Amino acid sequence: EDKVVQSPLSLVVHEGDTVTLNCSYEVTNFRSLLWYKQEKKAPTFLFMLTSSGIEKKSGRLSSILDKKELSSILNITATQTGDSAIYLCAVANTGTASKLTFGTGTRLQVTL
Amino acid sequence: DTGVSQDPRHKITKRGQNVTFRCDPISEHNRLYWYRQTLGQGPEFLTYFQNEAQLEKSRLLSDRFSAERPKGSFSTLEIQRTEQGDSAMYLCASSLGTGLFNGYTFGSGTRLTVV
Numbered sequence: 001e002d003k004v005v006q007s008p009l010s011l012v013v014h015e016g017d018t019v020t021l022n023c024s025y026e027v028t029n030f031r032s033l034l035w036y037k038q039e040k041k042a043p044t045f046l047f048m049l050t051s052s053g054i055e056k057k058s059g060r061l062s063s064i065l066d067k068k069e070l071s072s073i074l075n076i077t078a079t080q081t082g083d084s085a086i087y088l089c090a091v092a093n094t095g096t097a098s099k100l101t102f103g104t105g106t107r108l109q110v111t112l
Numbered sequence: 113d114t115g116v117s118q119d120p121r122h123k124i125t126k127r128g129q130n131v132t133f134r135c136d137p138i139s140e141h142n143r144l145y146w147y148r149q150t151l152g153q154g155p156e157f158l159t160y161f162q163n164e165a166q167l168e169k170s171r172l173l174s175d176r177f178s179a180e181r182p183k184g185s186f187s188t189l190e191i192q193r194t195e196q197g198d199s200a201m202y203l204c205a206s207s208l209g210t211g212l213f214n215g216y217t218f219g220s221g222t223r224l225t226v227v
Binding site for chain 2: 004034036040041042043044045048088090095098099100101102103104105
């Protein structure tokens with residue numbers, strides 16, 4: 001059974017800090033790893049990673065995959081209060097359903 | 113149609129009652145997924161449709177749960193004889209193809225409380 005573990009479970013930082021969120025996975029036939037941000041209801045897509053070592057960036061957020069270590073990190077620089085959310089990591093296997101297996105998420109709180 | 117719509121947003125029901133949720137995906141998306149999320153957990157896969165065909169169901173989906181997607185458009189998820197353990201957020205997502213280029217688009221969910 002596919003498995004995703006995220007750490008830390010929760011994190012409180014001050015505005016302007018840089019944070020690193022971790023995701024490790026076990027999946028039978030890996031296709032991709034995805035990061036989502038969940039604020040109140042719907043998870044919103046951040047990144048999809050398939051190739052090891054290639055960094056994806058969007059503004060202050062970046063992510064990289066290490067297929068050898070079966071892990072990924074999500075970095076947020078110069079955090080803002082609007083970054084407060086649950087960050088979910090998910091993996092997709094090569095099955096036709098393309099279903100995602102999610103971790104429990106990291107709850108990030110950014111304070112003033 | 114700019115997103116995935118789910119209805120209702122909240123549902124409170126008594127144990128033993130039947131409930132039905134609706135999901136309207138993005139119109140051109142051929143794949144539709146149902147996930148369930150309980151407090152403090154990530155979403156868990158329940159089932160998926162490609163067009164009108166239900167192609168995979170999780171073993172989490174007991175025989176009290178049934179999902180349909182008539183004509184490959186909207187989908188419904190029905191839970192019969194609800195139990196307190198069914199209390200959760202039910203999320204619908206849709207994608208064009210595998211959705212693995214830009215992720216699925218999730219709806220805002222239906223929060224079910226069974227009392």
